Amino acid sequence: MAENVQHAIAQKKDEPAGANEWEPKIIGFLCNWCSYAGADLCGVSRYQYPTNVRAVRVMCSTRISPHIVLELFTAGADGILVGGCHLNDCHYITGNFYTEKRLRLMKKLLEDAGIEPQRLRLEWVSASEGEKFSKIVTEFTEQVKKLGPSKVKKDAALKTRASAADGASQTFRLRALVGKELGLEKTGNVYGQKLDQTELEKLIDAATKDEFERSLILELSKQKARSVKELGQIMDVPTDKVLRHIVVLRQKNMIAMEHPDGLTPTYKAIEIGGEQ
Amino acid sequence: MADTIKVDPKDKPRIGVFVCHCGTNIGGFVDVKSVAEYAKTLPDVIYATDNLYTCAEDGLVSIREGIRKHNLNRIIVASCTPRTHAPLFQATCESAGLNKYLFTFVNIREHCSWVHMKEREKGTTKARDLIRMGVARARLLIPQEEQRVDVEPSGVVIGGGVAGMTAALSLADMGFPVHLVEREAELGGFVKNLNNLYVTEKSATDTIKPLIEKTKAHKNVKLHLGSQMKSVEGFIGNYEIVIGAKGAEDIKAKVGTIIVATGALEYVPEGLYGYNQYPNVVTLTEFEILCKKKALPKMKNVAIIQCAGSRGQVKTYCSRVCCNVAIKNAINIVDNYDNMLGLAEQLGTVIEKVPVEQKVPEEIIERRRRRRGRERGEEGEADEVKLGPSEKIEVTVFNRDIMAYGVEHELTYNKAREKRVKFVRYTTDHLPRVYMEGNQLTVGYFHETLKLERTMPVDMVILSTPLVAQPDAGDLSQMLKVPLGQEGFFLEAHVKLRPVDFATDGIFVCGTCRGPADITEAVTQASAAASRAAIPMAKGYVQAEALTSVVDENKCSGCGTCIQVCPYGALRKSEKGLAEVIVAACKGCGCCGATCPEGAITMTNYTDAQLLAEAKAALQEEV
Ligand SMILES: Cc1cc2nc3c(=O)[nH]c(=O)nc-3n(C[C@H](O)[C@H](O)[C@H](O)COP(=O)(O)OP(=O)(O)OC[C@H]3O[C@@H](n4cnc5c(N)ncnc54)[C@H](O)[C@@H]3O)c2cc1C
Ligand code: SF4
Ligand code: SF4
Ligand code: FES
Numbered sequence: 001m002a003e004n005v006q007h008a009i010a011q012k013k014d015e016p017a018g019a020n021e022w023e024p025k026i027i028g029f030l031c032n033w034c035s036y037a038g039a040d041l042c043g044v045s046r047y048q049y050p051t052n053v054r055a056v057r058v059m060c061s062t063r064i065s066p067h068i069v070l071e072l073f074t075a076g077a078d079g080i081l082v083g084g085c086h087l088n089d090c091h092y093i094t095g096n097f098y099t100e101k102r103l104r105l106m107k108k109l110l111e112d113a114g115i116e117p118q119r120l121r122l123e124w125v126s127a128s129e130g131e132k133f134s135k136i137v138t139e140f141t142e143q144v145k146k147l148g149p150s151k152v153k154k155d156a157a158l159k160t161r162a163s164a165a166d167g168a169s170q171t172f173r174l175r176a177l178v179g180k181e182l183g184l185e186k187t188g189n190v191y192g193q194k195l196d197q198t199e200l201e202k203l204i205d206a207a208t209k210d211e212f213e214r215s216l217i218l219e220l221s222k223q224k225a226r227s228v229k230e231l232g233q234i235m236d237v238p239t240d241k242v243l244r245h246i247v248v249l250r251q252k253n254m255i256a257m258e259h260p261d262g263l264t265p266t267y268k269a270i271e272i273g274g275e276q
Numbered sequence: 277m278a279d280t281i282k283v284d285p286k287d288k289p290r291i292g293v294f295v296c297h298c299g300t301n302i303g304g305f306v307d308v309k310s311v312a313e314y315a316k317t318l319p320d321v322i323y324a325t326d327n328l329y330t331c332a333e334d335g336l337v338s339i340r341e342g343i344r345k346h347n348l349n350r351i352i353v354a355s356c357t358p359r360t361h362a363p364l365f366q367a368t369c370e371s372a373g374l375n376k377y378l379f380t381f382v383n384i385r386e387h388c389s390w391v392h393m394k395e396r397e398k399g400t401t402k403a404r405d406l407i408r409m410g411v412a413r414a415r416l417l418i419p420q421e422e423q424r425v426d427v428e429p430s431g432v433v434i435g436g437g438v439a440g441m442t443a444a445l446s447l448a449d450m451g452f453p454v455h456l457v458e459r460e461a462e463l464g465g466f467v468k469n470l471n472n473l474y475v476t477e478k479s480a481t482d483t484i485k486p487l488i489e490k491t492k493a494h495k496n497v498k499l500h501l502g503s504q505m506k507s508v509e510g511f512i513g514n515y516e517i518v519i520g521a522k523g524a525e526d527i528k529a530k531v532g533t534i535i536v537a538t539g540a541l542e543y544v545p546e547g548l549y550g551y552n553q554y555p556n557v558v559t560l561t562e563f564e565i566l567c568k569k570k571a572l573p574k575m576k577n578v579a580i581i582q583c584a585g586s587r588g589q590v591k592t593y594c595s596r597v598c599c600n601v602a603i604k605n606a607i608n609i610v611d612n613y614d615n616m617l618g619l620a621e622q623l624g625t626v627i628e629k630v631p632v633e634q635k636v637p638e639e640i641i642e643r644r645r646r647r648r649g650r651e652r653g654e655e656g657e658a659d660e661v662k663l664g665p666s667e668k669i670e671v672t673v674f675n676r677d678i679m680a681y682g683v684e685h686e687l688t689y690n691k692a693r694e695k696r697v698k699f700v701r702y703t704t705d706h707l708p709r710v711y712m713e714g715n716q717l718t719v720g721y722f723h724e725t726l727k728l729e730r731t732m733p734v735d736m737v738i739l740s741t742p743l744v745a746q747p748d749a750g751d752l753s754q755m756l757k758v759p760l761g762q763e764g765f766f767l768e769a770h771v772k773l774r775p776v777d778f779a780t781d782g783i784f785v786c787g788t789c790r791g792p793a794d795i796t797e798a799v800t801q802a803s804a805a806a807s808r809a810a811i812p813m814a815k816g817y818v819q820a821e822a823l824t825s826v827v828d829e830n831k832c833s834g835c836g837t838c839i840q841v842c843p844y845g846a847l848r849k850s851e852k853g854l855a856e857v858i859v860a861a862c863k864g865c866g867c868c869g870a871t872c873p874e875g876a877i878t879m880t881n882y883t884d885a886q887l888l889a890e891a892k893a894a895l896q897e898e899v
Contacts (some may be wrong), residue, residue, distance in 0.1 A: 023398075027894055039387055042386070043388075044390070051395055051401070056409070059866060059882065060865040060867070062866055063882060065869070072891055077895055093843040094841075095865050095867050098867055134391065172874065175871065175872070176835065179873060
């Protein structure tokens with residue numbers, strides 16, 4: 001310990017010159033049993049790291065749903081760190097296997113939204129890996145600094161896309177798929193066919209893209225009624241595809257056609273009812 | 277204890293914040309006073325102060341007084357880590373009448389002052405942010421009641437080997453009725469196969485006989501022989517079990533706790549060292565059965581090969597017992613060979629259980645008799661061959677290392693050496709080879725000291741193979757929802773601190789079903805498992821922390837996804853076909869909540885709203 005203290009003291013004595021230069025805000029979701037304990041040990045051992053991470057303690061990393069992460073990115077988080085126990089060490093046996101699957105979905109959705117997936121990081125830190133925790137935080141802070149401040153706050157279009165990603169993450173289809181993913185890999189579907197992992201991931205990725213686009217249509221048409229053409233242009237998606245999404249959304253009673261007497265019909269999201 | 281303060285979730289929060297200096301541990305690196313001042317500016321904060329040591333008596337008093345004087349209904353302590361200090365501050369809140377679930381911990385020591393020792397300003401900013409996050413969380417907390425669950429004071433032990441019998445008897449002696457479920461027709465388990473036992477050298481049968489008799493006679497033990505568990509439903513204190521025997525009616529019972537003691541099997545070394553290929557290549561267990569039945573063939577040279585299939589060859593682990601078992605048998609051969617010698621004619625009739633009968637066919641024995649006769653330049657029949665007295669028998673133990681751990685085993689090892697048992701080392705680069713040279717069973721090996729290839733004609737090769745998990749352990753693991761480790765043995769909750777508990781409350785494990793162990797260890801574990809199981813049964817109830825999932829029946833569609841992902845079987849379908857939480861079984865991991873496709877599940881104390889409020893407060897620019 002003494003050595004670490006000395007190490008800390010030997011570190012640069014003064015605050016960096018530009019004390020009010022931009023500092024990223026990083027949220028760290030840490031599981032109680034391993035990564036939070038690892039962060040505790042890091043403190044006890046006095047390993048120093050940058051001040052950017054704000055930890056939120058959860059019982060298990062498996063608690064972190066895609067919705068939580070995506071809502072925070074929509075709210076302007078610069079980076080999010082999810083810490084769990086090493087695989088097979090989760091206090092709740094299988095929790096972090098689900099975390100891993102969910103993280104994949106979150107990254108995919110971030111990508112679809114146009115937010116750098118590198119702003120989200122999953123790390124396994126055991127209760128004895130204090131030093132590792134400091135290294136991870138140091139490295140991740142550097143990485144987020146390189147990416148710069150979240151663009152969501154300034155870029156309204158990006159914020160809409162982020163909201164859409166958040167919305168997609170809450171759809172029945174994606175949540176059910178990711179919830180069943182592990183089980184499908186292990187035991188196969190109801191017909192006893194085991195799906196291999198890449199095939200399953202392909203399926204999920206395709207579903208993710210669809211759900212994201214539908215969710216984006218809803219977000220955009222929440223702002224104002226829009227035509228298919230307009231939606232296609234904003235979203236950079238072919239109009240026939242937009243139309244197909246709209247058919248699905250209308251079936252679910254989530255979007256309504258307006259001005260049907262005008263030349264081009266426009267669509268407006270129905271804000272109450274439907275999927276939430 | 278003060279009167280309980282009634283807090284309605286709709287009441288306006290009145291938050292008290294106590295910021296700790298922890299001597300200089302925090303105060304030396306963070307401007308604690310300014311942080312406490314800042315806390316006063318946050319929404320709903322009625323009172324904020326700093327303490328030199330919040331956990332010292334005067335700190336705790338200031339919390340209690342704060343609650344009373346300022347009618348506080350949420351308490352935040354910003355100090356060290358909740359992992360060590362939350363129970364203390366929660367108890368303090370409770371002693372002042374405030375529900376402990378209205379307490380919030382903010383860590384500004386391990387996560388702040390100690391890791392930003394050279395950045396006072398930024399560290400102080402971070403401490404302010406962390407407290408702002410705590411306040412955001414505290415505002416949304418609601419009081420929780422802990423559920424008390426009655427525990428049925430009876431148990432079931434699965435497996436009737438030494439471990440299972442010991443565990444059942446311990447519980448029975450404490451006065452708890454126990455069901456003992458053994459799938460075979462007899463009690464005794466693996467030891468039934470064995471000849472004598474190290475370290476006592478006593479007969480295995482005689483050693484376990486009193487245990488079997490006591491188990492059978494105990495009024496509190498309900499024996500179910502030839503039976504298996506058909507189903508288990510429920511949770512700690514309240515398991516509904518069904519025990520089934522072939523051709524008999526199922527027996528239903530309610531028990532409070534479960535002990536798993538299903539033992540292990542010996543690895544069958546198919547394809548290794550000529551097993552099932554050449555005559556007289558047997559496993560340790562087969563050898564013990566031969567000894568016990570006094571059915572050893574005549575022999576002069578015996579090779580025992582250690583680690584056959586363990587330590588990386590097939591199984592990764594060391595099987596712990598085999599070195600000592602091999603030493604025991606080596607001594608046994610030298611000392612008692614004459615007694616265990618069987619009439620060759622009896623072979624094949626006596627040995628039912630092991631496939632040795634196929635391996636030592638009459639002709640082979642005949643052939644060997646003749647060969648030995650020829651070697652001695654004698655003519656005629658085997659009966660005339662006088663095999664030497666026992667000291668002429670040579671036993672060679674081929675080993676990688678001898679793990680004769682502890683006091684007694686090392687002494688036994690020395691004893692074996694005194695009796696001229698040879699120990700020859702091999703390495704994994706040069707495994708011994710077993711083959712037939714003409715009609716002669718032979719071991720080829722590399723002499724590590726002489727650095728030479730050698731051969732040794734032998735009459736029998738005994739393979740020390742590892743104990744392996746029961747092939748159907750997976751079925752039981754699924755029925756009980758307890759995990760197996762990589763090698764198929766049952767996996768305890770914590771290898772150091774909770775060696776006989778499962779992570780699931782109310783289920784315990786002992787004996788070789790949790791990994792290789794000898795009888796001493798199996799019995800020790802069994803006694804431990806029984807006393808662990810007795811804790812909730814003696815107490816009569818368990819208190820479940822209010823950290824569980826909650827299903828919103830209006831949102832649940834009954835898809836069942838949550839039931840699949842819960843590692844503790846803490847969710848089930850209700851009569852309405854919707855998900856229902858078994859509060860006593862739920863551990864509050866949150867997996868179901870993050871999974872439910874309808875978003876119908878939330879966690880007490882860790883709701884989405886609470887987590888998001890806490891995290892979003894971090895993003896807020898300082899106010
Ligand atoms: C060759 C050999 C020699 C040994 N020699 C010695 C020695 O000299 N000294 C020593 O201390 N130890 C020795 N041991 C170790 C000893 O055998 C074990 O420590 C002991 O058997 C462990 O007891 P147990 O009750 O845990 O398991 P077991 O004895 O294996 O008993 C488990 C019981 O559970 C039953 N069962 C299994 N599955 C189910 C189920 N699903 N439902 C119901 N019942 C079930 C089985 O039928 C069995 O009766 C030796 C082991 C071997 C392989
Ligand atoms: S996963 Fe959700 S919707 Fe499905 S059964 Fe469970 S609570 Fe109900
Ligand atoms: S919180 Fe965890 S333990 Fe509780 S019901 Fe959900 S998945 Fe099971
Ligand atoms: S408890 Fe740490 S990841 Fe589950």
